Amino acid sequence: xxxxxPWETFKNILKDKNxxxxxxxxIAIYKVLSLVSSLVKEGANLKIIMTPDSQKFVSKMTxxxxxxxxxxxxxxxxxxxxxxxxxxxWADVLVIAPATANTxxxxxxxxxxxxxxxxxxxxxxxxxxxxxxxTRMYENPATLENIEKLRKLGWIILEPEEGRLACGDIGKxxxxxxxxxxxxxxxxxxxxxxxxxxxxxVTAGPTLEWIDTVRYISNPSSGKMGFAIAKxxxxxxxxxxxxxxxxxxxxxxxxxxxxxxxxxDEMYREVLKRFEKTSLLVxxxxxxxxxxxVRQTHKLKKENLExxxxxxxxxxxxxxxxxxxxxxxxxxxxxxxxxxxLKNAKKKLEEKKLDLIVANDxxxxxxxxxxxxxxxxxxxxxxxxxxxxxxxxxYIAYVIGNKLVDIFNAKL
Ligand code: CTP
Numbered sequence: 440x441x442x443x444x445p446w447e448t449f450k451n452i453l454k455d456k457n458x459x460x461x462x463x464x465x466i467a468i469y470k471v472l473s474l475v476s477s478l479v480k481e482g483a484n485l486k487i488i489m490t491p492d493s494q495k496f497v498s499k500m501t502x503x504x505x506x507x508x509x510x511x512x513x514x515x516x517x518x519x520x521x522x523x524x525x526x527x528x529w530a531d532v533l534v535i536a537p538a539t540a541n542t543x544x545x546x547x548x549x550x551x552x553x554x555x556x557x558x559x560x561x562x563x564x565x566x567x568x569x570x571x572x573x574t575r576m577y578e579n580p581a582t583l584e585n586i587e588k589l590r591k592l593g594w595i596i597l598e599p600e601e602g603r604l605a606c607g608d609i610g611k612x613x614x615x616x617x618x619x620x621x622x623x624x625x626x627x628x629x630x631x632x633x634x635x636x637x638x639x640x641v642t643a644g645p646t647l648e649w650i651d652t653v654r655y656i657s658n659p660s661s662g663k664m665g666f667a668i669a670k671x672x673x674x675x676x677x678x679x680x681x682x683x684x685x686x687x688x689x690x691x692x693x694x695x696x697x698x699x700x701x702x703x704d705e706m707y708r709e710v711l712k713r714f715e716k717t718s719l720l721v722x723x724x725x726x727x728x729x730x731x732x733v734r735q736t737h738k739l740k741k742e743n744l745e746x747x748x749x750x751x752x753x754x755x756x757x758x759x760x761x762x763x764x765x766x767x768x769x770x771x772x773x774x775x776x777x778x779x780x781l782k783n784a785k786k787k788l789e790e791k792k793l794d795l796i797v798a799n800d801x802x803x804x805x806x807x808x809x810x811x812x813x814x815x816x817x818x819x820x821x822x823x824x825x826x827x828x829x830x831x832x833x834y835i836a837y838v839i840g841n842k843l844v845d846i847f848n849a850k851l
Contacts, residue, residue: 443841444629446830452628454482459530459562461555462502464492466605467537467571467614472497474536474617475506478624486511486526488555490542514554523557532627533562536569537614540576540585543568547585547592565627567595569620574610597623598692626674629837632844633676638695638717640710641669642724642757644684646703650749651735660725661809662686664773667836668721669694675840677719682709684724703727703754710757714764719843721771722758725808730754762792769846771839774798775808784818794820794846797839805829817842 444452458478462471478485485508489499494512502510511522527533535542535555542555551557559566568589576582577599590596597620600613643665647655662683669681670691678695684706690697700706703726714720729751739747758772772793774784777800784798798816801808814829827838 443838446828446834449629449834449837450831451482452625453478456483456628457529457531458483458485458624459526459533459558460485460487460506461490461533461535461538461542461559462487462493462497463490463535463537463539463542463555464494464496465537465539465571465614466496468493468496470614470617471536472501472505474620475502477617477621479505479507481621484508486529488512488526488558490553490555492539492541511554514557523551523554524561527558527561527563530562530564532565532567532624533559534567534569534620534624535559536567536620537571538568540570540572540579540582543570543582543585543589547588565595566593567597567620567623567627569597569614570599570612571614572599572612573604573606574608574612577612578610595623595627631675631840632848634844634847635676637677637719637847638680638713639672639677639719639721640680640682640713640717641665641672641721642682642706642710642726643669644686645725646684646706646727646754647701648703648727648730648754649701649734650731651737651739653738656727656729656731656751657684658725658727659808660684660686662688663809663811663832664813664836665721665723666690667832668723668839671833671836671840672719672721672843675844680713680717682706682724703730703757707755707757707760710761714761714768717768718847719769719771720761721839721843723773724757725775726754726757728754728756756791758791758793762790765792769794769843771795771797771843775801777802781816781818781824784816788818788820795842797835 485506487502487510489512499510545556546559551560597615599611600615601611602613603609604612644662645658645660647657649655666688669679673679673693680696681690681694682698698709732750732752770793774787774796776783780798784796788796796818799813813832813835815827817825
């Protein structure tokens with residue numbers, strides 16, 4: 440059983456960590472300046488190595504200023520310590536960003552012809568590669584083979600993104616969002632206990648219940664909690680199907696599938712289709728309890744109408760329906776409460792035959808619905824209650840992921 444990191448540690452996970460950045464000569468180098476700046480804000484200790492070509496794009500002084508750190512360029516320019524061995528022992532993590540096809544080819548084949556490649560050869564801890572280049576260079580079988588080789592050698596590879604490249608071409612090769620790079624660096628310091636490819640369903644977001652062709656009833660759920668849980672479970676080895684109502688979020692790329700729905704009926708259908716074969720269902724979705732009895736097939740006109748009453752009928756209670764067919768599956772619900780939090784959440788836990796319910800107070804403005812933060816209580820089917828202090832939804836997802844892996848591992 441892995442101990443859960445406390446919120447204070449999780450939030451400051453890069454503080455005082457030694458991170459070595461290797462910079463090579465690609466146009467995406469200007470984006471790495473902003474990565475370096477974010478790492479400084481996170482409290483990391485940085486050292487940077489620039490290849491000779493990279494200095495034709497950005498000067499050593501720029502990286503020294505932004506990173507507020509030492510920048511190394513020449514293996515033969517040192518006073519007391521030998522730079523490549525000293526740097527490789529100093530760092531906890533090495534990140535090469537941007538990584539050009541040339542540097543990738545060299546390190547895949549064990550070359551040591553500049554300070555960066557020499558340091559790589561002597562480095563034995565976690566290594567992250569962020570390739571960024573022209574699509575044709577990236578898709579060249581030689582480059583793809585070199586990247587694959589590095590993956591097999593234990594490198595963590597961040598796939599480049601598709602889009603418009605500096606040369607005007609459109610395709611794969613773009614430097615990914617720094618937020619993603621930062622997350623991968625943070626993950627190097629967060630140990631996660633894993634399961635072996637267990638299928639899981641996560642629901643997220645609001646549902647829309649249509650009145651006519653342009654109007655609907657909904658709620659302000661942002662989907663953040665569900666998307667964070669889906670990502671966390673995928674990182675822990677679950678094969679995640681994320682079924683979500685409309686949100687502004689981009690699903691994590693390593694999910695098994697992303698299913699987009701609008702109504703509660705559609706969500707129910709998609710959950711039901713997969714439930715028999717799943718090991719886990721986490722219902723974070725804010726499912727609308729009622730829908731208009733009739734969905735008008737045209738836009739309602741206000742002419743001749745002084746008031747309008749819309750008859751609503753009940754939507755299926757997905758968790759209640761699922762409780763009737765549940766066998767070995769672990770089912771987790773969420774409870775959005777504005778009063779009597781514990782009492783109401785316990786009632787839902789029993790009525791919906793849940794293994795765990797995560798309850799939060801929706802009357803508070805600083806947590807819940809559209810916020811990035813939440814404060815929750817875990818209530819288990821055996822009556823145990825645990826509290827998580829106000830923290831980010833990513834952290835709450837991390838704690839939930841930890842608990843769920845414990846539950847599955849205890850079953851083995
Ligand atoms: N839920 C569901 N189907 C619904 C409504 C809710 O499966 N039609 C799920 C939610 O995804 C959540 C749990 O049931 O995991 C509790 O949802 P919540 O909105 O807190 O409570 P309700 O059961 O809808 O009851 P009420 O709105 O009366 O508090």
